[in-house]
Every structure is written in structure tokens, then in C-alpha cells.
Amino acid sequence: MMPITLYGHHAGPNPKKVVMVLEELEIPYEIKFLEFSEMKQPAYESINPNGRVPAIYDPNTKITLWESGAIIEYLVAKYDTERKISFEPDSAEFYQAKQWVHFQASGQGPYFGQAVWFKIHHKEQIQSAVDRYINEIRRVSGVLNGFLEGRKYLVNDKYSYADIVFVPWFEVVTWVAADCIDLEKDFPNVYAWLTNLKSHPAVVEGLGAKSEAPKKL
Known part of the structure; x- marks a missing residue:
């Protein structure tokens, strides 16, 4: 099997989700790290x-694919033949896993990302924007915390890609909202879930994929 090429950036949470799935399924891959300026050049825009x-x-x-959710769904559909981190096609769990992946892509990533932007990168400090997106971190965390009451994982209490996709963006909470959100205290079910997920070697490997916190401009 020839290695899959993954295009990423050293500070990007979304490529790390893909690394975790590649590692979990033991798919050979190589990462090509791009700088932000390279992503807007014709050579890369022909890919994405x-x-x-x-x-x-x-x-x-x-096959060339972009968007982390689509990439992950492709990888598990194509290569997870033993259903190690996925579910039988057309089962209830199959669709429930997709539901959580869409929630991550639409409800977690964009809001957590905007919290990072307005707290760290935006040259003007706009407190109302910071407050809005920090509150969205609380809201999303609350949704997960409530659902995880009495559960170990999101879908049928089986470790799956539906859990994995949430991990990288939660890593930003400790430095973008550490002064106002304590995951262990405020969202104990989420904290226990994440702690468990980060005991998996594939998740550890993904989090360490050229990890570097963005610096304030």
C-alpha cells in the first residue's frame, strides 16, 4: 500500500484529527507541512x-479530498474494514457517528476557532466578540457533557472516530479560556472522556504532530 499524502500545518487542529485516524487504522502516510502563505498559492489551491x-x-x-470531516469519513469507509473505530454501514450507529462528526465540524471547530482568533490573533481587542465565542465553548462543552452522563463514548459506548474528531480543538481551551473555563470542574464528563481518549496512542501521536500553540500578534 502506498502512503497517503496529508497536507497540514504545524499549528492546525484539523490535520491532527486526520493523523489520529490514520494512526488508528495503521494506514501509511506522509505529512507535507505548509506555511499559511503556501496555502493560497495556485499549486496548493489546485488540490484544495x-x-x-x-x-x-x-x-x-x-482520490484527492479536502475538509477534515470528509477525509475522515473516506478513510474509515475505505480502510476500516474491521470496524475498529467505525460501524456497520446502514446501522443506527453508522449514522449517529456521522451526526457527531457534523456537529464537530459545524458546532465545535468554527466557534472554538473564532475564540482563538479574537482572543489571540485579532489586532484589536473586541471584548464582546471574545465573550461570544468563549460562551460558545461553554455551550458546546455543555452539550457534550450532558450527553456523556453515564456514557464512556459518544456512539454505543464504543471508541470511534466520532470521539476522536473532538480532541484537537479542546486542546485550545487551556490557553484561550484558562482564566474562565475549567473543564475538569465545569464539565467533568467531558474532562473524563478527553482524559480517556488521550490515553490512546493514536490520539497522542496526532496531538504531537508538530504541535505548536499560535503566538499573539
Whole structure:
């Protein structure tokens, strides 16, 4: 099997989700790290017209994909034949896993990302914007915390890609909202869930994929 090419950035949470799945399924891969300026050049926009990471090229199928959720769904559909971190097609769990992946992509990533932008990168401090997105971190964490009451994992109490996709963005909470959100105290079910997830070697490997916290401008 030829290695899949993963395009990423050293500070990007979304490529790390893909690394975790690649590692969990023991799929050979190589990472090509891009600087932000390279993502907006024609060479990369021919791969991902949105000019963001991640994207993959699978030489085994000649398929190029972008958007982390789509990439992960492709990887588990194509390569998780033993259903190690996924579910039987057309089962209730199969669709429930997709539900959580869509919630992560629409409800967690964008809001946590905007919290990072307005707290760390925006040149003008706009407190109302910071407050809005910090509150969204609380809201999303609350949704998960409530659902995880009495549960170990999100889908049928089985460790799956539906859990994995949430991990990287929660890593930003400790430095973007450490002064106002204590996951262990405020969202104990989420904290226990994340602690368990981060005991998996594939998750550890993904979090360590050229990890570096963004610096304030």
C-alpha cells in the first residue's frame, strides 16, 4: 500500500484529527507541512480550492479530498474494514457517528476557532466578540457533557472516530479560556472522556504532530 499524502500545518487542529485516524487504522502516510502563505498559492489551491488544510491525496485510489470531516469519513469507509473505530454501514450507529462528526465540524471547530482568533490573533481587542465565542465553548462543552452522563463514548459506548474528531480543538481551551473555563470542574464528563481518549496512542501521536500553540500578534 502506498502512503497517503496529508497536507497540514504545524499549528492546525484539523490535520491532527486526520493523523489520529490514520494512526488508528495503521494506514501509511506522509505529512507535507505548509506555511499559511503556501496555502493560497495556485499549486496548493489546485488540490484544495479553499486554500486551507487538511487535504489528502490517496495514490492507491487516485482520490484527492479536502475538509477534515470528509477525509475522515473516506478513510474509515475505505480502510476500516474491521470496524475498529467505525460501524456497520446502514446501522443506527453508522449514522449517529456521522451526526457527531457534523456537529464537530459545524458546532465545535468554527466557534472554538473564532475564540482563538479574537482572543489571540485579532489586532484589536473586541471584548464582546471574545465573550461570544468563549460562551460558545461553554455551550458546546455543555452539550457534550450532558450527553456523556453515564456514557464512556459518544456512539454505543464504543471508541470511534466520532470521539476522536473532538480532541484537537479542546486542546485550545487551556490557553484561550484558562482564566474562565475549567473543564475538569465545569464539565467533568467531558474532562473524563478527553482524559480517556488521550490515553490512546493514536490520539497522542496526532496531538504531537508538530504541535505548536499560535503566538499573539
